[in-house]
Structures are given as structure tokens and as C-alpha cells.
Amino acid sequence: MKISVLMSTYNDERFIEEAINSILQQTFTDFDFLIIDDFSKDRTSAILSNFARRDKRIRLVRNRRNLGLTKCLNNGLHLAKGEYIVRMDGDDISHPRRLERQYAYFISHPVCVILATEGVIIDEQGQALRDRKIDLGGMDQEEYLLNFSSPFIHSGVMFSRKAILKLGGYNEDFRTRQDIELWLRALASGMKIDILKEKLIYFRFHEESISNRNPDNLYTNVLVRMLHLAKKQGMRLSKEEATGLLRNDRGVRMYVRRILARKAFSIALSNFRSRRYLHAVDAFCKCVVEFPYAVRPVRLLPIVGRLLAVHEKRGR
Known part of the structure; x- marks a missing residue:
């Protein structure tokens, strides 16, 4: 088996059928499809059962x-049979030739x-909002990841499943941003993240997305x-020491407010393009209330560097 497609899903009933079909209809056929249902409470489980009965390439874990x-x-990495892992989410769509x-x-x-591959940001209805190109602005990959959100x-x-398992897999200390932590660790070990300049993934941006709503993720x-x-x-x-530092730091709190405002601004634009004008106005008001000048990108490295300097000074 050359490839294992790895999907973990939770309450994705609105989008899961489209996501699964985009994998089953791939032009490349030497793959198995490992889907982990993370104790969904909606119709996701029933939808998955129906797919698994119809296509033997699907292995369903509940x-x-x-x-x-x-x-x-991490469980999926150990259960997978393929030499390579293709990541897939339950609300996204893969290009047929991905x-x-x-x-x-x-x-x-x-x-x-x-x-990594480039992609297209789509809304809840699957309409294209904008291209998601990978442009590091002249920075190396580590510098960019330390400053901004992941470009990948x-x-x-x-x-490579073997390479990532050798690295230790995903860090279970983090329920979110596990991808960024893994990429930084991979780069530190001497690995490089190659970039395929083709739009092969359609990444769905919607209001229910956990990462768009939860300040803890920021x-x-x-x-x-x-x-x-x-x-x-x-x-x-330690993780506990770092958490204490950043929770009490005014600069970090401002960063969180600013990013939440940028998320609200993106949601407002998405709703406006989908002609959901009342939702657009609501999201735009949240943006203005949270941080009225939030559309400019935020660099994280200066914030992190200052916090580490505070920690080092306390330790003397």
C-alpha cells in the first residue's frame, strides 16, 4: 500500500460526504482510507457507516x-498501512488529482x-473565496512559522509515515496547533518541508470551526x-511556566484580541460574498469592538522573545 489517507472527524455531518467523495474519486487508486470518528454526536457516524459498507478502501475506527x-x-499513524500519509479533514475537499x-x-x-500544497479557501457552500498560496516573503520556513500562522x-x-513516527509523531501536550509544533520540530531535526505550487486542497472556512472561535487556541x-x-x-x-507567563502578559492579550478580530473580519467577508448580509454585519461589528485596526498581520516572534527574556530574568 503506497498511501494511507488519514482523516479524524467530529460532528462534520454537514460536509463529511463531500470530503469523503473527494478522496474516493481520486485518479490515484493505490490507497486505503482510514477514518477515525472521534465520538461524534450528530449524524456523522451513520454517514460513515454507509460509506464503509459501500467502499472496502475505507477503514473505520470509532x-x-x-x-x-x-x-x-497519532493513533492513525500507527494503524495506517501506507508508506505515505495524506492528511484530510472532514470539512475540506481534495482536488481529484491531489x-x-x-x-x-x-x-x-x-x-x-x-x-505541502497550495489550495483554495472556500465558504460553507463550497464557493471559492480566495487562493491560499504559500508565500514566505523571503523568510526561511522556521522564521515564518515563528512569526505567523502556518502557511501550510x-x-x-x-x-513519510516512517519519518514522522521516528520524530515522535504529533505532540499530545497540544490539542490544537499540533501541526505547527510538528513542523517546527521537523525543521529543528534537519528536515525540510517541500512545497508543491499547485492548488490541490479546498480548505473550508466556516463559523463553526473550532480554531475560529476559541481564544485558548490563540x-x-x-x-x-x-x-x-x-x-x-x-x-x-516547562509548559506550565510558559502558560503562566503568557496568560498574564498584556501584549499576548492584545495579540489574542487582534487575531480574534481578524477572524471576525474574515467571517464578515465570507458572509458578504455569500450574500448573508445580516451575518456579515454582525461579524464586522465584532471585529470593530474587539480590535478596530486588526486587518494588518501580527508578528509573534517579538512577543515570544520578550516573554522568554522575562523568564530568563526571573531565573537569575
Whole structure:
């Protein structure tokens, strides 16, 4: 088996059929499809059962309790049979030639271990909002990841299962932002993330998305980078110590407000383009209330560097 497509899903009844069909209709056929149902409470489970009965490529795993994405992905890495893992989410759509194009890249680049692809941001109805290109602005990959959100769509990535398992898999200390932590750890180990400049994943942006709603995920954004940079600089810093520092820092709180406002602004634009004008006005008001000048990108590295300096000063 060349490829295992790995999907963890939770309450994705609105989009799961389209996501699964986009994999089953791939031009590349030498794959199995491992789907982990993380104790969904809606119709997701019934939909998955129906698909599994009809297509033998699907292997369905049902959790008896909700484990979270990180643990599900690690379980999937061990259960998968393929040499390569293709990540997929239950609300996204893969281009019909995605597996074909990504596998061809791996074959022609034998040293490649992680491959990201460009994509298209779509709304709840599947309408294209904008292209999601990978442009690092002249930075190296680590510098960009330390400063900004990940340029790599997690559900658009393909990687060597053996290489990621050797690295330790996903870090289960983090329920979210596990992809950013993994990419930073991979880069620190000497790996490189190759980039395929083709739009092969349709990433769905919708209001129910956990990452769009939960401020804790934005604190985790800072936390992941703090711990990575501290380790790189040879500093002793526990997750608990780092959490205490960032929770009490005014700069971090402003960062969280600003990012929440940018999320609200993006939701407003999405609703406006979908002609859901009342929803658009509501989201735009949230943006203005939260942080009226939030449309400019925020650099994380200065915030993280200052927090680490505070920690080092306290330790003297």
C-alpha cells in the first residue's frame, strides 16, 4: 500500500460526504482510507457507516470517547498501512488529482519527507473565496512559522509515515496547533518541508470551526512558539511556566484580541460574498469592538522573545 489517507472527524455531518467523495474519486487508486470518528454526536457516524459498507478502501475506527485531534492522528499513524500519509479533514475537499500529483512529487524527489500544497479557501457552500498560496516573503520556513500562522494547510499535507513516527509523531501536550509544533520540530531535526505550487486542497472556512472561535487556541499559538524557541536557546521552560507567563502578559492579550478580530473580519467577508448580509454585519461589528485596526498581520516572534527574556530574568 503506497498511501494511507488519514482523516479524524467530529460532528462534520454537514460536509463529511463531500470530503469523503473527494478522496474516493481520486485518479490515484493505490490507497486505503482510514477514518477515525472521534465520538461524534450528530449524524456523522451513520454517514460513515454507509460509506464503509459501500467502499472496502475505507477503514473505520470509532472512539468510545472524544480524544481530540492530536491523539486521533497519532493513533492513525500507527494503524495506517501506507508508506505515505495524506492528511484530510472532514470539512475540506481534495482536488481529484491531489494524490496523483503529490505521490508523483515524492517519487521524483526521493529525499522529500513532508510535502505541502497550495489550495483554495472556500465558504460553507463550497464557493471559492480566495487562493491560499504559500508565500514566505523571503523568510526561511522556521522564521515564518515563528512569526505567523502556518502557511501550510494541514489537511493538504502529505508526509513519510516512517519519518514522522521516528520524530515522535504529533505532540499530545497540544490539542490544537499540533501541526505547527510538528513542523517546527521537523525543521529543528534537519528536515525540510517541500512545497508543491499547485492548488490541490479546498480548505473550508466556516463559523463553526473550532480554531475560529476559541481564544485558548490563540494562546496555544504563542505557547508552541515559546517552548520551541526556549528549547532552541537551551533554556529550561516547562509548559506550565510558559502558560503562566503568557496568560498574564498584556501584549499576548492584545495579540489574542487582534487575531480574534481578524477572524471576525474574515467571517464578515465570507458572509458578504455569500450574500448573508445580516451575518456579515454582525461579524464586522465584532471585529470593530474587539480590535478596530486588526486587518494588518501580527508578528509573534517579538512577543515570544520578550516573554522568554522575562523568564530568563526571573531565573537569575
